[in-house]
Amino acid sequence: xxxxxxxxxxxxxxxxxxxxxxxxxxxxxxxxxxxxxxxxxxxxxxxxxxxxxxxxxxxxxxxxxxxxxxxxxxxxxxxxxxxxxxxxxxxxxxxxxxxxxxxxxxxxxxxx
Amino acid sequence: xxxxxxxxxxxxxxxxxxxxxxxxxxxxxxxxxxxxxxxxxxxxxxxxxxxxxxxxxxxxxxxxxxxxxxxxxxxxxxxxxxxxxxxxxxxxxxxxxxxxxxxxxxxxxxxxxxxxxx
Numbered sequence: 001x002x003x004x005x006x007x008x009x010x011x012x013x014x015x016x017x018x019x020x021x022x023x024x025x026x027x028x029x030x031x032x033x034x035x036x037x038x039x040x041x042x043x044x045x046x047x048x049x050x051x052x053x054x055x056x057x058x059x060x061x062x063x064x065x066x067x068x069x070x071x072x073x074x075x076x077x078x079x080x081x082x083x084x085x086x087x088x089x090x091x092x093x094x095x096x097x098x099x100x101x102x103x104x105x106x107x108x109x110x111x112x
Numbered sequence: 113x114x115x116x117x118x119x120x121x122x123x124x125x126x127x128x129x130x131x132x133x134x135x136x137x138x139x140x141x142x143x144x145x146x147x148x149x150x151x152x153x154x155x156x157x158x159x160x161x162x163x164x165x166x167x168x169x170x171x172x173x174x175x176x177x178x179x180x181x182x183x184x185x186x187x188x189x190x191x192x193x194x195x196x197x198x199x200x201x202x203x204x205x206x207x208x209x210x211x212x213x214x215x216x217x218x219x220x221x222x223x224x225x226x227x228x229x230x
Contacts, residue, residue: 035221042118042205042221043156088155098144098209100219102156 004089004103012109019076021106023089024069030092032065033100034074037086046074046087051094079110114140116208118222125196126230133191133225135206141186142208146219147179150203162189196229203227 004025013019025032031050035043049056049065049072056063062075076083086107090100115138125131135145143164148156160170160181168181178200180192189208193200203226207219 040203040224040226042116042223043207044221045219086153097161098219099146099158099161100207101158102148104155105153107153 004091004101006087006089006103006106008106009104010107010109012111013079015079015081015110015112017079017110019079019083019108019110021074021087021089021108023072023074023103025072025089025091025101025103026070027091028094029067030094032063032072033090033092034061034063034072035088035090035102037088037105039086043088076108079108081110081112083110084108114138114208114210114220116142116206116220116222118206118225120225121223122226122228124228124230127197128195131193131196131227133193133204133206133227135189135191135208135222137187137208137210137220140208140210140220142189142210143186144209145183145189146207146209147181147189147191148205148207150205150224152203156205159191193227196227198229201227201229 033048034046037043047058060077065072086105088105089103117136119134145162147159159174160168162168162181162183164183170176183189205224206222
């Protein structure tokens with residue numbers, strides 16, 4: 001399976017704290033994307049980082065990419081209860097067309 | 113942002129019946145749509161890639177006669193689960209890639225369909 005792995009599988013933090021999720025993948029990639037999924041809903045695209053980029057920011061989100069280690073991290077700063085959701089990384093393999101391969105996901109719970 | 117509408121959001125059916133799920137891109141044209149399956153608290157598994165006007169490409173292990181995909185227009189793809197059985201119960205999600213997006217850019221996802229086969 002080419003599926004990536006994420007850790008932790010589940011993360012519970014207090015509102016205001018930062019949340020860090022990690023993603024590892026197996027193949028060379030064109031880009032890596034992070035998505036958010038609320039329970040029983042579709043996915044929402046959060047941020048895309050290309051293979052030649054090392055870090056990217058979007059609002060309270062910070063994504064890093066280390067292609068030598070085939071890993072990425074998503075940092076959510078100053079978390080809010082509304083950030084409670086599952087977060088998935090997804091990769092587009094080099095030469096793999098447009099197919100996204102999703103990681104196993106991290107379930108984040110932000111408590112008041 | 114681009115909107116993908118997936119319908120129905122929830123369906124309960126008897127074993128042996130067929131169920132059709134629709135995925136529509138509302139404000140953009142989608143040459144390619146993807147169908148995924150997701151088990152509870154698990155990741156998304158790609159089932160097939162649907163290209164407008166041509167046959168779908170199925171992932172290894174996915175039965176094409178079981179999961180019929182039709183992409184008849186640039187805004188609509190359908191997934192039909194034929195002769196559904198309880199093991200087909202799952203959350204099905206579609207996603208669409210806009211024509212005017214660069215290759216490998218982000219996809220837009222439908223809100224998913226929860227299928228329960230009794």
